[in-house]
Amino acid sequence: MSALVRDEAPALEARGIGKRYGRLDVLAGIDLAVYPGEVLALVGPSGCGKSSLLNILSGLLPPDAGTLAIAGVPAKSFRHWERIAYMFQEDRLLPWRSVRDNVAFGLEATQANGAERLRRASEALRKVGLEAVADAWPHELSGGMRSRVALARSLAVQPSVLLMDEPFSKLDPQTRSQMHSELLRLQRGSGATVVFVTHDMEEAVVLADRIVRLAPNPGRIVEVVDLTGLTRPRVPVDPAVTEQIRLLRMRG
């Protein structure tokens, strides 16, 4: 994984990002570059602004200071926001849509026609191994299956950047580690850039190429840990992985 291409334009580049809510400085002076194909974790105590930073990176939340560039293009003139997918903490499956229609939901904001949407939704469902339940309703699925459907919905739009806000935090540990390997497998296949927020150091170490640690008051980057040297696949019982998790927990 040390073969990250650092000489092309960053997939996402934030410069001097600041955000205030009233008199509270949530983020100040954030400089961050995420490179194509990289998996980056944002960690830190609650209130450090990591979710706000993720929302700013998604373009959904305008920053109060600083600039954002996507693949070298300033956010103001960027036109392909549909290539940036966002995965929420909850699966947010629409209960009135079948599994297939939920996966196709994001595609309805694109130019793709009905047949194309259907094809891409089915393909995304196949990638997460759920084509058998395409016609089921969300409430008929288990938590892990719902999470996979949410992942398929994000992948169906074929994003170049996938942003995730503690996406697996509500799953049981076993299902969560299944989702981790699933995510890494799909990420390797598509080459998408992934930025995710987590409070779980184990999750951060298992998934990320780099971990960005933030601290509150105001929200700022205090450390960037490069994990590209850590061999994959990483299992939480591997001594090198455990050691890295321990180090991070001590500092966090």
Added chain:
Amino acid sequence: MSSTFPRRFLTLLAQRLLLAGVILLAWWWGAQHLPSFVLPGPDKVTQALFALWNSETFGRDVVATCRRVLLGFGIATVVGTLLGLALGASRALARFFEPLLAVFNTVSSAIWAIFAIIWFGISDATTVFVVFMTAMPLILTSVWQGAQTVEPQYVDLARSFRMSRAQVLRKIYGPSILPHFFSGARLAFGFGWRVSLVAETIGSSDGIGYRLRQAADLVQTDQVFAWTVLLVALMLVIEGGLLKPAERWLFRWKSASKGSRSVAPSSTPASSPSPSPVPSSQG
């Protein structure tokens, strides 16, 4: 499993037939002991029913009433939905107009009918107006309440895919409000249908309500009974043949079915199908 369903169905059918038989018997017995202008027997009512069916004005009257009800209900649906969405979208607007809604809900349909006579005289507009004034607040209230239950998380989801306002309205607000709208509209249609007859008795020169009053004036009690039977049958057909199947299809996602898949307790806040509380001051 396979044998209990027809048995349950047969039991229910037998119960219904028994109930119908008891009522018919009581009716027949009562008719024997009362003058026929008070309570005509089943035989006289059946004769009146056939006479009515074959009379030349029958089709015209039914069509006239249906047209007025559907027109009033249709306008009420459009106006009530738009106003309900507007109130649901703006808290300030809702606070400002809320007292007005209470006023609309407390004014009796009979009073609207009298106003309608004064304003529109004997015309279609009278009945349409009364149906509208009865149905519109009910639809407005249910759409407004439905708009308040729209899950902000789903709106954010649509926004994360960069959907336009129109798309959010169609793909998130629409399906979230639909159950509330459906129960409100059903109630509104029932009320509208009933008050249309009241309006027609005083404000029109044809239609079912007008014929009912004519029959009452001429003490043709058997005709009044015949109309009643027809109306009940019509409502049952609309309910069982149109509304129930439509509801079952529209909200099929709420019932777990389709074989035995792994069913897990879902954590999403699915909007409940319970009918919204609606003011009950119609008359």
